[in-house]
């Protein structure tokens with residue numbers, strides 16, 4: 001067993017960190033109010049960190065999932081609102097599904113534009129009636145001659161406004177029969193064909209979360225990803241890969257916040273001592289540092305399993321997604337206590353990060369109980 005990163009991994013981390021310090025750090029505070037600047041996405045694409053797992057055939061960087069996890073970590077160390085890392089992870093995992101299962105025609109139509117930052121690709125699975133029970137979706141698609149007519153509604157979908165404005169769309173799940181999860185089809189639906197409304201979220205506002213209406217929406221049959229009726233399986237594959245970046249992004253945020261907190265307690269004094277000299281505080285820091293190492297190792301293992309194409313990936317990516325956001329919240333709370341009143345100000349940034357992290361606790365990329373369901377099924381069969 002070798003825990004070391006390769007020279008390439010180390011280079012990708014330092015090069016990405018340097019790029020983000022230069023291009024993202026100066027604008028990161030404003031992202032929550034005014035969105036991720038288009039210009040930044042285009043620069044990130046030239047840097048090779050948009051959809052980096054896509055192969056060089058489509059001008060991608062051909063990186064591993066471990067390397068894309070490293071990038072996700074670095075992004076959320078800088079944009080602690082989580083918006084940029086959400087954009088990154090969706091636009092990595094779902095183009096990967098296109099490359100893995102899509103026809104040559106759809107790959108040619110979309111993937112060059114994704115790696116150049118021109119088009120965004122997300123996932124549209126959740127509906128007003130629920131998100132966890134993917135097999136229970138109600139949106140339906142009728143295949144007629146060489147096109148599909150889709151009717152229904154998706155809700156809480158990330159990136160709808162950005163895709164409609166700049167280009168791209170969502171891998172959309174719809175029913176194509178009455179055989180439960182065995183009759184769900186996945187197809188690319190360009191966002192500009194839809195009526196889209198933005199939801200007013202509590203956090204990570206730099207990327208939109210939307211309701212999307214499909215009202216006799218027509219797309220070419222060629223936009224089906226892979227085979228008809230196989231969409232449920234493709235979506236599970238996508239979520240298993242997306243969850244690695246979710247966990248990595250949470251770990252990046254945790255590391256940044258914990259480092260800031262540790263710096264603070266090294267310097268702040270009370271009762272004639274530094275805060276770090278109170279064991280109640282230094283032991284808490286020791287616990288958090290250890291737990292962070294645990295979630296990072298778990299996440300790297302999930303990424304390693306993705307790169308090995310192991311069938312253990314679903315359970316490990318669920319474990320990483322279960323633990324990483326909970327630890328982020330715990331670290332945010334501890335650091336807020338260490339900061340005292342300063343922690344309660346917007347200037348400290350902890351509230352922005354807390355609002356962002358909650359998206360992963362309530363549901364994005366799968367609710368926590370669903371992660372437990374995946375893990376317990378593996379334990380108990």
Ligand SMILES: Cc1cc2nc3c(=O)[nH]c(=O)nc-3n(C[C@H](O)[C@H](O)[C@H](O)COP(=O)(O)OP(=O)(O)OC[C@H]3O[C@@H](n4cnc5c(N)ncnc54)[C@H](O)[C@@H]3O)c2cc1C
Pocket residue numbers: 122123124125126129130131132133155156157158159201209359362363364365366367368369370373
């Ligand atoms: C900011 C944000 C962005 C999102 N972006 C997207 C996106 O881009 N695309 C997309 O498709 N979806 C997106 N979602 C939706 C997300 O996938 C869902 O929130 C998630 O799947 C849970 O679905 P739900 O919210 O409908 O909750 P429900 O499925 O209604 O679940 C409600 C609660 O019940 C629990 N529960 C459900 N079933 C079980 C069970 N069997 N056992 C125990 N407990 C259970 C859940 O854990 C949860 O706590 C986003 C959500 C958020 C918050």
